[in-house]
Amino acid sequence: MFAGLLAAVLAVNILLCSSDIPTKQRHKQKCEKSSMSENLPRRLVMPSTLGYLVLCDTKTDGGGWSLIMRRCVGDVNFTRPWSDYRDGFGTFEGDFWQGLEQVHQLTNNGEWELRVDMKFKGRDYYANYKTFKVDNQRNYYTLRVGQFFGNVGGDLTFHNGMKFSTTDTLTNKICSQKYHGGWWFHNCHSTYLTGEWGSKIWAKGVHWDSLSTSDENLDSAEMKIRRL
Numbered sequence: 001m002f003a004g005l006l007a008a009v010l011a012v013n014i015l016l017c018s019s020d021i022p023t024k025q026r027h028k029q030k031c032e033k034s035s036m037s038e039n040l041p042r043r044l045v046m047p048s049t050l051g052y053l054v055l056c057d058t059k060t061d062g063g064g065w066s067l068i069m070r071r072c073v074g075d076v077n078f079t080r081p082w083s084d085y086r087d088g089f090g091t092f093e094g095d096f097w098q099g100l101e102q103v104h105q106l107t108n109n110g111e112w113e114l115r116v117d118m119k120f121k122g123r124d125y126y127a128n129y130k131t132f133k134v135d136n137q138r139n140y141y142t143l144r145v146g147q148f149f150g151n152v153g154g155d156l157t158f159h160n161g162m163k164f165s166t167t168d169t170l171t172n173k174i175c176s177q178k179y180h181g182g183w184w185f186h187n188c189h190s191t192y193l194t195g196e197w198g199s200k201i202w203a204k205g206v207h208w209d210s211l212s213t214s215d216e217n218l219d220s221a222e223m224k225i226r227r228l
Contacts, residue, residue, distance in 0.1 A: 030047050030049060031046040031048055040063075041058065042057070044056050049106065050106060054066040055096075060224075064226045066098075071220060072094075072220040076096065078197070079181055080097075082169050084182075085166055095197075100134060107225065108134075112225045112227050112228060113129060113130050114128070115127070115226070116223050118152070119219040121219070125150070125151055125211055127155070127208075129156065130147040131145060132144070140163035141164040143156075155190040159189070162184040162185060179203065179204055181195055181196070188203070192204075193221045193223065194206075203215075
């Protein structure tokens, strides 16, 4: 019975996110150049600058965005070890995490910006950081973000300069074990986009503090980057 109910919930979520499900077509053009083509689908799997396959947003704010995280369907458990966050998990057809090593290599090849698109109670919100970079694994993929603008608070700024941690790392282990996920924790978080999907436990769900309270979940969230 529970399995049937879970399948029904996922089916509804997939329907609600149907515009975000990419076409199965693979495109040879790099994602960074997608803004030059007006006839592309909104979502398309394309190569990045370094050749990695990425889910490309070709429309938002001119297009050219490579998604590095999506929470929309609830089909993937984000309570994962370090190796999964490093290498990536999930699929482009559902929720996923691109992988910190790929994000590091991309953002250390030129200048990049970050955009976080969120939906909460049916309304759309965004946060944009004109500088975005992730350090290497030796530095625990430390987060670097710069100038902020958007129609929500700049909650991720609170995490600037923080090392990434998971339940099996020594950095910020108290936070990662308490909240059961991987994130750039900072005593412990102001936003938590890798939180437990649908959780009603205080501060354990998917939230952005200036938008949703710590016991409310965002309807969806995406992190996407674009080369400047």
